[in-house]
Amino acid sequence: MTLAILPSVKANSLHIMKAESPGPTPGKLVPKIGQTVKILYGIYIILTVIEVVFLLTAGMSLYDSLIHAFGTAGTGGFSNRNASVGAFGSVYVEIVITVFMLLFGVNFSLYYQILKGNFKTILRDEELRFYVGTVVAAIILITLNINGKVFFSIWESIRYSAFQVGSIITTTGYATADFNLWPVFSKCILILLMFIGASAGSTGGGIKCIRILLLFKVIRREIAKIIHPRSVYTVKIAGRMIEEETLSGIMAFFCLYIFVFAASVLVVSLDGKDMISTVTAVIATISNIGPGLEIVGPVGNYADFSVMSKTVLSICMIIGRLEIFPVLLLFTPTFWKRVNI
Amino acid sequence: MTLAILPSVKANSLHIMKAESPGPTPGKLVPKIGQTVKILYGIYIILTVIEVVFLLTAGMSLYDSLIHAFGTAGTGGFSNRNASVGAFGSVYVEIVITVFMLLFGVNFSLYYQILKGNFKTILRDEELRFYVGTVVAAIILITLNINGKVFFSIWESIRYSAFQVGSIITTTGYATADFNLWPVFSKCILILLMFIGASAGSTGGGIKCIRILLLFKVIRREIAKIIHPRSVYTVKIAGRMIEEETLSGIMAFFCLYIFVFAASVLVVSLDGKDMISTVTAVIATISNIGPGLEIVGPVGNYADFSVMSKTVLSICMIIGRLEIFPVLLLFTPTFWKRVNI
Numbered sequence: 001m002t003l004a005i006l007p008s009v010k011a012n013s014l015h016i017m018k019a020e021s022p023g024p025t026p027g028k029l030v031p032k033i034g035q036t037v038k039i040l041y042g043i044y045i046i047l048t049v050i051e052v053v054f055l056l057t058a059g060m061s062l063y064d065s066l067i068h069a070f071g072t073a074g075t076g077g078f079s080n081r082n083a084s085v086g087a088f089g090s091v092y093v094e095i096v097i098t099v100f101m102l103l104f105g106v107n108f109s110l111y112y113q114i115l116k117g118n119f120k121t122i123l124r125d126e127e128l129r130f131y132v133g134t135v136v137a138a139i140i141l142i143t144l145n146i147n148g149k150v151f152f153s154i155w156e157s158i159r160y161s162a163f164q165v166g167s168i169i170t171t172t173g174y175a176t177a178d179f180n181l182w183p184v185f186s187k188c189i190l191i192l193l194m195f196i197g198a199s200a201g202s203t204g205g206g207i208k209c210i211r212i213l214l215l216f217k218v219i220r221r222e223i224a225k226i227i228h229p230r231s232v233y234t235v236k237i238a239g240r241m242i243e244e245e246t247l248s249g250i251m252a253f254f255c256l257y258i259f260v261f262a263a264s265v266l267v268v269s270l271d272g273k274d275m276i277s278t279v280t281a282v283i284a285t286i287s288n289i290g291p292g293l294e295i296v297g298p299v300g301n302y303a304d305f306s307v308m309s310k311t312v313l314s315i316c317m318i319i320g321r322l323e324i325f326p327v328l329l330l331f332t333p334t335f336w337k338r339v340n341i
Numbered sequence: 342m343t344l345a346i347l348p349s350v351k352a353n354s355l356h357i358m359k360a361e362s363p364g365p366t367p368g369k370l371v372p373k374i375g376q377t378v379k380i381l382y383g384i385y386i387i388l389t390v391i392e393v394v395f396l397l398t399a400g401m402s403l404y405d406s407l408i409h410a411f412g413t414a415g416t417g418g419f420s421n422r423n424a425s426v427g428a429f430g431s432v433y434v435e436i437v438i439t440v441f442m443l444l445f446g447v448n449f450s451l452y453y454q455i456l457k458g459n460f461k462t463i464l465r466d467e468e469l470r471f472y473v474g475t476v477v478a479a480i481i482l483i484t485l486n487i488n489g490k491v492f493f494s495i496w497e498s499i500r501y502s503a504f505q506v507g508s509i510i511t512t513t514g515y516a517t518a519d520f521n522l523w524p525v526f527s528k529c530i531l532i533l534l535m536f537i538g539a540s541a542g543s544t545g546g547g548i549k550c551i552r553i554l555l556l557f558k559v560i561r562r563e564i565a566k567i568i569h570p571r572s573v574y575t576v577k578i579a580g581r582m583i584e585e586e587t588l589s590g591i592m593a594f595f596c597l598y599i600f601v602f603a604a605s606v607l608v609v610s611l612d613g614k615d616m617i618s619t620v621t622a623v624i625a626t627i628s629n630i631g632p633g634l635e636i637v638g639p640v641g642n643y644a645d646f647s648v649m650s651k652t653v654l655s656i657c658m659i660i661g662r663l664e665i666f667p668v669l670l671l672f673t674p675t676f677w678k679r680v681n682i
Contacts, residue, residue, distance in 0.1 A: 184619060188610040192603055215596045222593040223669050244585070245566075251592035252563040255556045258599060262533055269529040275634075276616055278525060293616075325567055 043111045044203070047103060048073040054096045060088070068093075072100045075204045077173030077290045084298065086176035091159065094176055098166045102135065105170035105198035124238050127210040131169075131199050134209065138165045138193060142186045150182055161186075169193040171205040173290030180297030187293060194283045195257075205288035205320050207257055211250050213237075218247055256324055261286055264316050268309045281305070285313040286320040384452045385544070388444060389414040395437045401429070413441045416545045418514030418631045425639065427517035432500060435517055439507045443476065446511035446539035465579050468551040472510075472540050475550065479506045479534060483527045491523055502527075510534040512546040514631030521638030528634060535624045536598075546629035546661050548598055552591050554578075559588055597665055602627055605657050609650045622646070626654045627661040 048069050055065035064080065071078040081087035085097055110128060113121045122128065139162050147157035160177045167174045168190050179190060197206010214235065221233045234241045264282045271278070273295060280292025281302065291298040302313065389410050396406035405421065412419040422428035426438055451469060454462045463469065480503050488498035501518045508515045509531050520531060538547010555576065562574045575582045605623045612619070614636060621633025622643065632639040643651065 184613055184616050185607070185610040187616065188607050188619070192607065195603075215593075215600075218589070218593050219597050219600070222590055222597075223666060225590075226666055244589070248559070248585070248589050248592065249563055249566075251589065251596060252556075252559050254599075255592060255595055256560050256563075258595075259556075259560070262536075266526070266529055266533065269526040272525055275525050275528065278529070325564060 039112055040108050043108050043115075044073060047100070047111075051096065051100045054100075055093065058090060058092045058096060060093065064088075068097060069100075071174065072097055072172060073104055073203065075101070075104055075170050075172045075198065075202075075288070077167065077171075079174060084175045085163070094159065094163050097174065098163045101166040101170045101172045101174070104172075105131065105166075105202045105204045107199040107201035109201050126237050127199050127213060130213045131209045134193070134196060135165055135169060138169070138189050142182075142189055145183050145186045145189075150177075164190065165193065168289060169196060169204075169206075170198045170202070171287050171289045173284075173288075175291060175298035178297060178299050180293050180299070191280065191283065191293075194280075194287045194289055197287055205286075207254060207287075210237075211254060214242065214247065214250050215254060218251065253324065257286070260316070260319060260324060264312050267312045268305070271306050271309050273304070281309075281313060282316060285316040288317060288320050380453055381449050384449050385414060388441070388452075392437065392441045395441075396434065399431060399433045399437060401434065405429075409438065410441075412515065413438055413513060414445055414544065416442070416445055416511050416513040416539065416543075416629070418508065418512075420515060425516045426504070435500065435504050438515065439504045442507040442511045442513045442515070445513075446472065446507075446543045446545045448540040448542035450542050467578050468540050468554060471554045472550045475534070475537060476506055476510060479510070479530050483523075483530055486524050486527045486530075491518075505531065506534065509630060510537060510545075510547075511539045511543070512628050512630045514625075514629075516632060516639035519638060519640050521634050521640070532621065532624065532634075535621075535628045535630055538628055546627075548595060548628075551578075552595060555583065555588065555591050556595060559592065594665065598627070601657070601660060601665060605653050608653045609646070612647050612650050614645070622650075622654060623657060626657040629658060629661050 051069040051072060052062075052065045055068060056062065060068070067078065067080050068085065070076070077084075079085060079087070085094060088094075107125075107127060110122050110125060113119075139158070142161040142165060143154070143157045146161060147154055151157045151160060163174070163176045164179050166172070171194070179187065182190075195207055196212055197208050198204025200208045200210045214237070217235045217237075221235055224231070224233050235247055236242065261282055264286070265279055268282055269275070269278045273281075277292065277294040277296055280294070281296045284290060284292035284296060291300075294300070295304055296302055302310065305313065392410040392413060393403075393406045396409060397403065401409070408419065408421050409426065411417070418425075420426060420428070426435060429435075448466075448468060451463050451466060454460075480499070483502040483506060484495070484498045487502060488495055492498045492501060504515070504517045505520050507513070512535070520528065523531075536548055537553055538549050539545025541549045541551045555578070558576045558578075562576055565572070565574050576588055577583065602623055605627070606620055609623055610616070610619045614622075618633065618635040618637055621635070622637045625631060625633035625637060632641075635641070636645060637643055643654065646654065
């Protein structure tokens with residue numbers, strides 16, 4: 001957004017863009033940055049409008065529809081009901097929001113490819129496959145786990161499992177059930193999804209699917225390297241080689257994500273809240289989800305934390321939203337020096 | 342050990358050595374591998390004998406002394422008492438074991454440098470500094486946290502905090518107190534130490550200090566890179582440049598450690614035990630510590646887990662002990678092909 005409305009901040013805009021864009025090349029769609037940004041915003045607005053229309057047909061008021069469509073589009077998860085989306089008790093509303101949450105978790109440049117008719121690019125997109133695969137696997141595993149334990153029909157289980165998986169992996173944070181009461185296995189999967197997050201170039205947070213995918217590929221390469229130390233192995237995405245520097249940047253990002261997470265947990269744990277609340281509060285804020293487990297679960301809130309913890313958690317939210325490195329830049333003296341040149 | 346007693350397995354020994362040695366160059370002390378290994382075993386035996394003598398002077402029986410010295414030396418943490426080292430209730434015994442646990446968590450090649458009189462190398466050793474710094478910081482923080490809450494004199498707090506920090510960071514696993522009952526902040530620090538682990542080239546497990554230290558340096562470099570994209574930055578340890586390939590291997594190791602941890606937690610969580618027991622059971626086995634928290638805490642055990650979980654946790658112990666990559670090699674078909682050539 002900064003790039004779209006502040007054309008004067010050119011000197012640093014490429015810096016920021018590079019720092020914020022995960023995975024391989026920043027993916028400019030058209031040569032001009034401003035143009036690219038406008039296309040992406042167009043897609044964003046069109047998808048939001050479609051969702052509003054769907055929600056209106058579900059019998060929601062215009063006000064509620066707008067709030068929930070905006071909450072889905074920005075993966076913010078803001079609802080004007082205490083019980084979140086669950087308050088409407090409508091299967092149709094839940095299906096609409098589930099589908100749109102997942103749509104907003106896809107890399108927006110893929111929608112541009114659809115507009116241009118490049119369907120081949122989409123089918124070949126490895127991140128999309130990884131994202132869809134993770135979502136499907138998580139829905140199936142959680143459905144099997146909660147079915148018969150929390151819900152007593154397979155359809156109910158699928159309904160709540162799909163909504164929660166969509167909400168958590170896209171880091172939206174809406175809830176239709178108190179997943180804090182689900183079995184440990186389901187909760188562990190949800191926590192894992194909190195770390196993974198949505199696709200790069202979507203509105204979601206988290207580590208992002210493309211990074212996790214590339215980390216798997218790097219690990220596979222390391223194993224190959226030990227066996228044949230003299231061979232040269234490259235990591236590819238959709239047939240295109242990824243530069244070593246990009247890979248090492250992604251690995252460093254992952255390490256930093258975990259370090260920031262660990263450091264924040266330490267500070268927040270000084271409050272003496274139970275460990276699960278402490279840990280999930282931190283990951284739910286770094287990945288910009290909202291609800292965690294126990295006292296910060298879907299029916300709880302963050303009110304009980306001390307001022308220091310709230311400050312740390314607020315910083316986590318900002319750090320997570322801006323992908324860590326750009327925020328750290330602000331604290332680096334040399335960054336400011338360069339701006340003045 | 343394999344390298345010392347099986348000189349015939351030459352073809353793969355260098356493979357294994359490279360895969361198992363973390364951080365920069367495998368650190369051969371003398372040109373011949375067999376010789377190096379014998380020196381390291383010599384140091385191991387001498388340190389163990391000294392500890393036995395100290396424990397005997399503490400009034401322990403020869404049998405108890407041997408068991409606890411062996412348990413310290415191998416950072417195995419095996420005790421013939423249910424209450425572990427706490428059963429002796431002797432401050433002197435605890436001090437001896439604390440000191441020796443920490444000594445066995447130091448890179449053994451540093452002891453060789455002492456024998457050779459290279460005291461400068463030791464003072465300049467960045468991993469040692471990091472290790473000592475982490476230990477001291479953890480002891481201070483936990484002491485302040487438990488003092489007045491669990492123990493009511495500062496000396497008692499230091500005594501139990503120092504022992505537990507030494508036991509956990511070196512992945513020994515002895516206990517003198519039920520740290521499961523300590524405040525959340527102290528428990529979080531201990532869990533963090535479980536991940537960090539001892540120094541490379543020691544008998545301890547975990548990710549190892551040198552790797553964590555290098556990860557910090559890589560992250561610092563990534564930040565510098567974003568500011569000055571065209572400059573070339575190198576990562577150094579004690580003035581020596583670390584190769585890019587080594588760095589990327591270490592980052593891949595860290596990612597893999599976290600992935601294996603997450604995957605194991607998922608499987609073990611199927612048992613439906615509480616989340617803290619599940620998570621700490623996995624980290625306590627991957628890092629070869631032994632006790633975790635809650636049902637696997639210092640006064641608990643792993644008996645309650647299902648056969649599947651026990652199998653996964655056993656694999657975790659083996660994977661952790663062998664530093665993951667060599668174990669994964671065994672499952673790679675090309676590794677076996679190469680052996681047959």
